[in-house]
Amino acid sequence: QKEVEQDPGPLSVPEGAIVSLNCTYSNSAFQYFMWYRQYSRKGPELLMYTYSSGNKEDGRFTAQVDKSSKYISLFIRDSQPSDSATYLCALLRGDSGGGADGLTFGKGTHLIIQP
Amino acid sequence: DSGVTQTPKHLITATGQRVTLRCSPRSGDLSVYWYQQSLDQGLQFLIQYYNGEERAKGNILERFSAQQFPDLHSELNLSSLELGDSALYFCASSVSVNYGYTFGSGTRLTVV
Numbered sequence: 001q002k003e004v005e006q007d008p009g010p011l012s013v014p015e016g017a018i019v020s021l022n023c024t025y026s027n028s029a030f031q032y033f034m035w036y037r038q039y040s041r042k043g044p045e046l047l048m049y050t051y052s053s054g055n056k057e058d059g060r061f062t063a064q065v066d067k068s069s070k071y072i073s074l075f076i077r078d079s080q081p082s083d084s085a086t087y088l089c090a091l092l093r094g095d096s097g098g099g100a101d102g103l104t105f106g107k108g109t110h111l112i113i114q115p
Numbered sequence: 116d117s118g119v120t121q122t123p124k125h126l127i128t129a130t131g132q133r134v135t136l137r138c139s140p141r142s143g144d145l146s147v148y149w150y151q152q153s154l155d156q157g158l159q160f161l162i163q164y165y166n167g168e169e170r171a172k173g174n175i176l177e178r179f180s181a182q183q184f185p186d187l188h189s190e191l192n193l194s195s196l197e198l199g200d201s202a203l204y205f206c207a208s209s210v211s212v213n214y215g216y217t218f219g220s221g222t223r224l225t226v227v
Binding site: 088 | 117119148150157158160163171173205207214215216217218219220221223
């Protein structure tokens with residue numbers, strides 16, 4: 001079993017729809033949770049960062065963490081064509097002095113927002 | 116511009132050769148991370164440096180090495196290159212190990 005599982009998609013939705021992106025993980029040592037957006041041939045860009053169970057909102061984006069189920073989600077409201085990109089979840093261990101193993105990424109979900 | 120600078124943007128080289136990738140972290144960031152991204156493996160952590168010292172190693176091959184200099188820029192050296200080393204190589208930096216990383220735009224390496 002991989003440490004982080006993420007559906008690669010592609011996920012295609014019409015403009016204005018609510019998008020739900022998800023990752024599951026197996027190691028309870030992960031304590032910090034992030035979502036990155038990556039446009040084609042560009043570096044990943046940090047969207048959301050959280051370290052506790054619950055919801056965190058930033059504009060049209062909401063990150064949700066359920067540590068008991070080892071499940072994290074990213075919701076995008078009022079989706080726009082410019083949101084079309086690959087979305088990667090990234091997890092960081094809380095042991096070993098804090099993140100000493102580097103971020104562990106999901107493989108990313110390719111999202112397409114149809115105009 | 117993320118503030119993390121990587122050079123060169125593209126590199127084409129032959130098998131068996133050696134290349135050096137360079138990264139300048141965002142101002143104030145002490146940690147530098149190197150990642151390899153390929154289509155089948157996704158983003159794989161290679162190595163981390165913090166303020167000039169190696170902090171953690173991931174899936175880095177013995178043919179690969181890195182260092183961080185006193186001015187905090189970092190170099191990733193890839194030697195005895197193989198076709199399978201063709202990938203995007205990203206550098207990222209952070210102010211602290213528990214914070215999110217800022218990525219550069221990457222170096223696309225093609226080994227022919």
